[in-house]
Amino acid sequence: MPSEMSFQLFTSLRYDPQLLTSDENSWDVLNFVSPSPFYMLRYHRDRMLEAAQHFDFHEVAKRLENGKALHNDLIHHVNQWAEKGGQDEALKLRLLFDKDANLEVDISVVPPVPLETLYPPSFEPPSAASAPHPAKAFKPSPLTGGALSLGPTDTLSPQGQPSTWLVRLDKAATPSTPFTLLKTTHRDFYDTSRARALPKNPTTPAFAEVMLFNECNELTEGTMTSLYLFRGGRWITPPVGVPTGEFTSSTLKTSESGEDHCDEGELRKPFAGRWGHSVRSAKVGAGGQRGTTRRWALKKGMCMEEPVSVDTVQVGENVWVSNGVRGFGYGKVVE
Structure with a gap:
C-alpha cells in the first residue's frame, strides 16, 4: 500500500x-x-x-x-x-x-446516466415527508438553485432520477493531513472508514457512503463523494482549504493571534478560478477533498460553504452527494 x-x-x-x-x-x-x-x-x-x-x-x-x-x-x-x-x-x-x-x-x-445526473438543474429540497429538521425553521435562501417547497406537481429528484445513496456517519474522526485534502494514492484512511462504518455485507455496496469528520467534530466529505446537506434553508457543503505552508490537524484547532491565514483555495501559484470562499478561512477549512463537482455546484450557486457539526446530522435526513465519475446522487442518512 x-x-x-x-x-x-x-x-x-x-x-x-x-x-x-x-x-x-x-x-x-x-x-x-x-x-x-x-x-x-x-x-x-x-x-x-x-x-x-x-x-x-x-x-x-x-x-x-x-x-x-x-x-x-x-x-x-x-x-x-x-x-x-x-x-x-x-x-x-x-x-x-x-x-x-x-x-x-x-x-x-461505468453505467450510463442521463445528462441531468451529471449536470442537475438544481438541488431539490428534502421531502416534506422526511423527519422534521431544525434547519427548516429558517427562511429559504435564493442560493439553493431552486424552490424550497414542494408543490403538487413537484418531484423529489430532478429529471433523470439520480441514484439513491445510503449514507452513514463514521464512528470515529479521520485526522486531517495534506492527504485528506489532496488526491493521492495514499488513501488507506478511506478504506479504514468504510470498514468501520459500513455493514460487512451491504445490500447496495455501489451506492453506500460514509461521512467523514475531523477532530473538531465537523463533517469533511464522503469516502468517495462530496457532501451537501440542507441547513438554514439552503444546501451547504463543508469548507475545504490548503494553506501555503504546513497543514496538520492542529491548523484546524488553533489560530495564532493576529495571523491572517490564506483563505480556502489559495495555491502556491494561483490560477484563474477559485474554489469558493470559506466562511471560516482563518482555520483553513474543514479538511476534505476539493471535489470537481463540488466546485461546479458552488460556482452555479446551488450550495454554499459552511461548517457542519456531526451533532446536527440526523438519521432519515436527505442529502446530496457527487463525484467526478458518477455525477450527482440523492441519498438518505441511515443508521
Whole structure:
C-alpha cells in the first residue's frame, strides 16, 4: 500500500460520448476543447496541479500547464482502449502521475446516466415527508438553485432520477493531513472508514457512503463523494482549504493571534478560478477533498460553504452527494 513517502497523484474522471452534446460541459471553464467527452476535465487538471504544487511534483506541474495536451493524451488512451475491443461508451479514467510526470491511465466501463445526473438543474429540497429538521425553521435562501417547497406537481429528484445513496456517519474522526485534502494514492484512511462504518455485507455496496469528520467534530466529505446537506434553508457543503505552508490537524484547532491565514483555495501559484470562499478561512477549512463537482455546484450557486457539526446530522435526513465519475446522487442518512 502506498505510504506517505511513496505515492502518486491521481484523479478519476468520466469519459462519456453524450457529453459532446452538453452545452454546460462545453463551457470553457470546464474543458480545454469544445465540445468535449470528458466531465469537467479542466477542474480535474486544476486539482492535480494544486497537488503537484503542494507536494513538489515539479515535472507533473510543468506537464499539466498544457491543458489541451492533457485532453489529447486522454483521447489517445481512449482510442487505444477502442482498438483493443472497447466500445465507445461511458468510461472511468483513473489518471496517475508519478514524480517524474509519467502518466498511467486505467480505464473501466461505468453505467450510463442521463445528462441531468451529471449536470442537475438544481438541488431539490428534502421531502416534506422526511423527519422534521431544525434547519427548516429558517427562511429559504435564493442560493439553493431552486424552490424550497414542494408543490403538487413537484418531484423529489430532478429529471433523470439520480441514484439513491445510503449514507452513514463514521464512528470515529479521520485526522486531517495534506492527504485528506489532496488526491493521492495514499488513501488507506478511506478504506479504514468504510470498514468501520459500513455493514460487512451491504445490500447496495455501489451506492453506500460514509461521512467523514475531523477532530473538531465537523463533517469533511464522503469516502468517495462530496457532501451537501440542507441547513438554514439552503444546501451547504463543508469548507475545504490548503494553506501555503504546513497543514496538520492542529491548523484546524488553533489560530495564532493576529495571523491572517490564506483563505480556502489559495495555491502556491494561483490560477484563474477559485474554489469558493470559506466562511471560516482563518482555520483553513474543514479538511476534505476539493471535489470537481463540488466546485461546479458552488460556482452555479446551488450550495454554499459552511461548517457542519456531526451533532446536527440526523438519521432519515436527505442529502446530496457527487463525484467526478458518477455525477450527482440523492441519498438518505441511515443508521
